[in-house]
Amino acid sequence: MSEENGKAIESTAPTGGAGLPAQASGAEPVEGKDTAQGFHNPVAGFGVTFKAMFKKRLTEQYPEQQKTTAPRFHGRHQLNRHPDGLEKCVGCELCAWACPADAIYVEGADNTDEERYSPGERYGRVYQINYARCILCGLCIEACPTRALTMTNEFELADSSRANLIYTKEQLLAGLEEGMVDSPHAIYPGMDEGDYYRGLVTEAAPGTVQQPAVSKGEVVQEAESTFGPEEPASGKVIGR
Ligand code: SF4
Numbered sequence: 233m234s235e236e237n238g239k240a241i242e243s244t245a246p247t248g249g250a251g252l253p254a255q256a257s258g259a260e261p262v263e264g265k266d267t268a269q270g271f272h273n274p275v276a277g278f279g280v281t282f283k284a285m286f287k288k289r290l291t292e293q294y295p296e297q298q299k300t301t302a303p304r305f306h307g308r309h310q311l312n313r314h315p316d317g318l319e320k321c322v323g324c325e326l327c328a329w330a331c332p333a334d335a336i337y338v339e340g341a342d343n344t345d346e347e348r349y350s351p352g353e354r355y356g357r358v359y360q361i362n363y364a365r366c367i368l369c370g371l372c373i374e375a376c377p378t379r380a381l382t383m384t385n386e387f388e389l390a391d392s393s394r395a396n397l398i399y400t401k402e403q404l405l406a407g408l409e410e411g412m413v414d415s416p417h418a419i420y421p422g423m424d425e426g427d428y429y430r431g432l433v434t435e436a437a438p439g440t441v442q443q444p445a446v447s448k449g450e451v452v453q454e455a456e457s458t459f460g461p462e463e464p465a466s467g468k469v470i471g472r
């Protein structure tokens with residue numbers, strides 16, 4: 233504190249309190265301690281490096297060597313089918329409403345006896361997932377009431393175009409397995425929607441034929457005279 237113009241003025245200069253270097257406080261430096269710190273500090277700075285040198289290496293040779301993901305990994309979505317090939321999606325849009333990233337777009341439509349994609353009343357006519365938005369959180373698959381939507385272990389979703397990151401229903405739909413006929417086709421004779429969900433339908437009924445997708449612009453083909461009498465009058469036979 234000093235006196236100026238008759239007033240006492242607080243000095244703002246360092247006073248050598250706690251945290252100030254010894255020089256600032258006017259204290260004499262302790263020579264041995266400073267020498268030890270001068271050696272220790274650079275060595276301590278390499279501590280993490282030295283420790284890492286003796287640990288097992290974590291380098292992965294991706295993409296040449298692909299690592300197996302966890303069984304319940306959240307990867308690309310899949311739209312599932314019933315065991316006869318009909319689609320499980322009923323176009324309810326619950327997945328789209330549950331999505332926090334607004335990444336799903338669904339348009340439902342009515343099935344008809346001539347063009348049936350799912351056992352019930354409705355099916356997902358348009359289904360898109362935008363992987364430029366999706367954060368793979370899995371809330372959509374939790375919301376799905378029919379287990380139509382699940383996630384696979386596929387994680388290679390990068391692309392150079394935004395348009396290519398919008399996956400369509402055709403890309404998301406599960407492939408055909410043994411005993412399936414591609415949709416649209418008739419419901420299993422004598423079964424209803426509930427029977428499908430109770431697991432009573434295990435494969436396509438014998439003679440099941442894929443129907444023409446009239447809503448997608450396919451035309452009904454008339455029977456050709458070269459076909460034998462047992463061949464179908466329209467559409468193409470995919471399964472048995
Ligand atoms: S995983 Fe999450 S972000 Fe992706 S579509 Fe489903 S709800 Fe949306």
Ligand code: SF4
Nearest residue numbers: 321322324325327376
């Ligand atoms: S995937 Fe599931 S929740 Fe989404 S529209 Fe289809 S049935 Fe509904």
